[in-house]
Amino acid sequence: MSDLFETVKGGQxxxxxxxxxxxxxxxxxFDLLEEADSIHxxxxxxxxxxxxxxxxxxxxxDTVKINEKELEKIYTFDAAFFEIGAQISSGLDNVASGIxxxxxKAALRSVNDLALLAVETYDKRYQVLTGSGEAQQ
Numbered sequence: 001m002s003d004l005f006e007t008v009k010g011g012q013x014x015x016x017x018x019x020x021x022x023x024x025x026x027x028x029x030f031d032l033l034e035e036a037d038s039i040h041x042x043x044x045x046x047x048x049x050x051x052x053x054x055x056x057x058x059x060x061x062d063t064v065k066i067n068e069k070e071l072e073k074i075y076t077f078d079a080a081f082f083e084i085g086a087q088i089s090s091g092l093d094n095v096a097s098g099i100x101x102x103x104x105k106a107a108l109r110s111v112n113d114l115a116l117l118a119v120e121t122y123d124k125r126y127q128v129l130t131g132s133g134e135a136q137q
Contacts, residue, residue, distance in 0.1 A: 023099050027099050027100035027104075028100075029099070029100070029104060032104060032105060032108060035105075035108050035109075035112065036108060038112065039108060039111050039112050039115055042112070042115035042116065042118075042119060043088070043115050043118075045119070046115065046118050046119050046122065049119075049122055050122070066129070070128050070129075073125075073128045074125060074128055074129065077121055077122075077124060077125035077128070078125070080121050081118065081121065081122075084114055084117055084118045084121065085118075087114050088111060088114045088115065088118070091107060091110050091111040091114055092111060094107040094110070094111075095107040095108060095111060
């Protein structure tokens with residue numbers, strides 16, 4: 001989980017470096033400030049959720065038990081996080097290169113969709129861990 005956090009945190013740091021609000025203002029793209037702020041909030045929230053996630057210890061008498069089927073689902077979700085992280089990083093590169101151009105709005109929308117996917121994937125993973133609903137992959 002710490003590797004995943006470092007990947008997400010790195011993506012968040014890249015976001016801070018590549019897309020500063022000053023860049024948008026300098027490019028005259030004031031209308032995208034709110035969308036950029038929303039993406040930043042989603043990525044920060046996701047990184048914080050991973051950072052503060054509890055470790056994988058399960059006591060003998062705990063009510064929630066993870067069997068092989070659930071463990072396989074968890075591994076699938078964890079692998080998805082790394083893929084989503086790579087896509088977000090690539091999307092942020094597109095955002096940086098789109099500042100001042102027509103492609104910025106589409107690049108921001110793509111990163112926003114990926115940030116939502118990351119949060120949804122985390123929620124589904126959490127559902128598997130807690131048994132609080134059927135998580136679909």
